[in-house]
Amino acid sequence: MKIEHSVLVGTLESSDVQITLSNGDGGVEVTLQSDVAAEYGDQITAVVRDVLAEYGIADAAVQVVDKGALDCTIRARMIAAVQRAIDAPHDPKWEVIAHD
Numbered sequence: 001m002k003i004e005h006s007v008l009v010g011t012l013e014s015s016d017v018q019i020t021l022s023n024g025d026g027g028v029e030v031t032l033q034s035d036v037a038a039e040y041g042d043q044i045t046a047v048v049r050d051v052l053a054e055y056g057i058a059d060a061a062v063q064v065v066d067k068g069a070l071d072c073t074i075r076a077r078m079i080a081a082v083q084r085a086i087d088a089p090h091d092p093k094w095e096v097i098a099h100d
């Protein structure tokens with residue numbers, strides 16, 4: 001899939017995550033800002049990359065500002081970002097949403 005335009009999802013409230021998703025310059029680049037990056041940065045980045053891979057997106061720039069979000073919140077925000085970025089906010093990819 002191809003990212004049609006840049007999007008911003010989420011908030012900077014406690015226990016949430018704000019994600020900016022846009023076209024990349026060849027490959028996936030994830031920039032993470034988090035107070036817990038040393039402890040959970042690899043896991044946060046893995047969730048972001050997993051969602052992109054499940055949508056078949058191989059070219060993206062992702063900026064993540066984490067405020068203590070759980071994996072399920074990060075995943076939900078990423079799904080929302082991708083759905084909006086590919087111009088399919090009302091046509092969900094159910095196999096991604098129903099992920100275990």
